Amino acid sequence: MMLLRMAWRNVWRNTRRSVVTMASMAFALWVMVLYSGLVQGYLGAMEDDILEMEVGDLQIHAEGYLAHPNVYDVIDDPDAIVSALHAQGYGAAPRLLAGGLGASGEASAGIMLRGIVPELDATVLKVADRVDQGTWLDASDPKGVVLGRRLARSLGAGPGSELVVLTQGTDGSMANDLFTVRGVLDTISDGTDRAAVFLLAPAFRDLLVLDSGAHEIIVHRPRDVALPDAEATVTALAPGDDVKSWREIMPTLASMLDATASLMVIIFLIVYLAIGILVLNAVLMAVFERVREFGVMKAIGVGPLSVFTLIVLETTIQTVLAIAVGLLLALPVGWYLATVGIDVGVLGGTSVMGVSMHDIWLGQFTPQLVGTAIVVLVVIVCGATIWPAFKAARLRPVDAMRYR
Amino acid sequence: MTVTSSPVLQLEQVTRTYRQGEVDVHALRGLDLSVGSGEFTAMVGPSGSGKTTALNLAGALDVPTSGRVLLEGTDLASLAAHQRSRIRRDRIGFIFQAYNLIPVMSAFENAASVLALQGVSEAEQRDRVMPLLAELGIEQLAHRRPDQLSGGQQQRVAIARAIAAKPAIVLADEPTANVDSTTAERLLDVMERLNQHHGVTFLFSTHDDRVVAHARRVVTLMDGRVHHDDVRA
Structure with missing residues (x-):
């Protein structure tokens, strides 16, 4: 309980940095949910056209x-x-x-x-x-x-x-x-x-x-x-x-669909990797700024696991808030894209690999898609947090308190 | 309170050598020191004499290169890191020169932090810490964060944190270095009172003559060894 309280307060200790970190995570989630929803909608419509209209x-x-x-x-x-x-x-x-x-x-x-x-x-x-x-x-x-x-x-x-x-x-x-x-x-x-x-x-x-x-x-x-x-x-x-x-x-089309799906994953990873680096930087800064503090905490008997947990909790709080904000912003836009869609009629029925695009490009947002975007974000953030948290947990109090 | 015969802390032929670049620095060269329960001891000596190193070893923050550091009979060097961490939590109180309070915690939470780590309930923390803060004259500041307190007030919170869990010994590293002389006198009065009324054992590392004046035993270190040990009546 004490660690959770401390973590919550530490998050707001450097409000600007925390807000920037959370905004980046929320934005990444927002982008990824909408992007993957649109791509999935596009691929789904294309596959449906192939399966249900043509082949x-x-x-x-x-x-x-x-x-x-x-x-x-x-x-x-x-x-x-x-x-x-x-x-x-x-x-x-x-x-x-x-x-x-x-x-x-x-x-x-x-x-x-x-x-x-x-x-x-x-x-x-x-x-x-x-x-x-x-x-x-x-x-x-x-x-x-x-x-x-x-x-x-x-x-x-x-x-x-x-x-x-x-x-x-x-x-x-x-x-x-x-x-x-x-x-x-x-x-x-x-x-x-x-x-x-x-x-x-x-x-x-x-x-x-x-x-x-x-x-x-x-x-x-x-x-x-x-x-x-x-x-x-x-x-x-x-x-x-x-x-x-x-x-x-239609092997070429099947390959293209597979490649597009893979490309989606790659873009997913690139965007999230950038966010991961940002989170890593933010957590590292938060750790280095508080080396002495961690030293004192360890001196008075806070164990390495608790120090590790504290830092993970701080990132968890930021991630949970970012996910909430990201979803809050993505869901209404996603709903609009899934029901109203984007009018691409101006393209005049452009075809990709022989499959024509519909005049209205609808997004497809499934719980699995949103869940995947969240899980990948959490995994990347965890990956970016573990090293600094581990570093802080391993600090020797006598060295940490001497740190300037 | 008089000094009892049972030693709380014993340093036996302790050496501590650091590697600084290509050079070995011998901070302690066979230090022997025993601190009994209820003592109010000041460790003095010039810079580099080994005071802080001795205090770090006594506080299980560091391990000796050779020799033994016994706290209530337990050889600290023989313990694993997590066991030393537990010893620090349960049996040692620390007062640092720079107060070193946790900035996001209130004065009360800082003072009660060791009890919280021990798993003491919040109600019991309140029962034990609030009287302590009252005794230190900062009861009305319990809800304030460290940045809302003066240096002297912060050091009182640090004292409360150090003694709240009733440790075997309180190790104070230059506790009066960052406060004005009036505040320093008050802090020393408070610590002396805690020593005399509650039997709290204090070991100071200091340059401050005011601390020396209050101490009932003064150990002078020189080149990593005890140069002089003066027990006052």
């Missing part, structure tokens, strides 16, 4: 399709695989894929046709939720299509516009048909934004004269199943086909 957790293709995509290489019995996956609690939806040319009015552009079964597709991806203009595909409108954002812009097309599609059928014929644009998507990814034309699977099959099979099955794993485990399960259910996780399909 899914895993994909199944016919052997060799990914290396050389062509309309002829199909998964022979996609329905059986989809049924087997559904039975195991996985989401699964077949997709039909083909390149072509789209024209609307005087404009034309290269397109990527994506034939889907909307009700199955909704179990694995959330593209339907991203319709910006018009509506999503519906079985009652077999000639309706939904376009990617930039494709619609370059074709000058919108809901109600006509789209002529030219492609090559699997029978070698020139395939062409007239479709009506039902909707235009919000930004999703570079590939989808620039070229995607979503249409119903039957319309795709009619156009390309493809009676059976699917080019791709997108798989969504149950949340409690780890990606490698899911990959093993799906591989077992699709023998002879090529099963890949999203990390294998």
